[in-house]
Amino acid sequence: ETGVTQSPTHLIKTRGQQVTLRCSSQSGHNTVSWYQQALGQGPQFIFQYYREEENGRGNFPPRFSGLQFPNYSSELNVNALELDDSALYLCASSGPQTGKWELFFGEGSRLTVL
């Protein structure tokens, strides 16, 4: 059984650019959530995907968008990057075997916006 994997692990972008982050969910998990964690703070919920549909969204602007694919992997896209978007982006999956409330997190993608 593979865990949650995220790519890339680190990346640097400049203000105004676009970025795509990828997440492969744990085997058998059909729900993927994305969180943003600024340095020294707790994670903030961005959105959740279930069966390829957005299933809840936090207080993030529309330039944060996502996708979930038939194999339950997911992408987070951020357009028009701002300096404040610099953060660790965490993907978490959950599924029927483990219960929907227990999340399994990947190691994150650390984004730096210059």
Place this chain on the structure above:
Amino acid sequence: SQQGEEDPQALSIQEGENATMNCSYKTSINNLQWYRQNSGRGLVHLILIRSNEREKHSGRLRVTLDTSKKSSSLLITASRAADTASYFCATVAAGNKLTFGGGTRVLVKP
């Protein structure tokens, strides 16, 4: 905005001592969870306590929940150097999202 607030923000103890951290939240919840994070990496789920439970144990971890005070505590007994990490409480209210607090940074000195 964050639902939970952990206290203290940072904690330094000797190996073998107990570590206690608290979490307060603002709204009614379905359940409350504790997670551990090592050095800015992924979070690891530690324990979940439902709103109708008052105490739960898992190995060296003990969690309490007081819904009347909207607070929870996490106790780590007989701490080890490997327990050095940040600990976050997260609440689930309506919907599917977890709302995390700001975390407690724990340093266990050998």
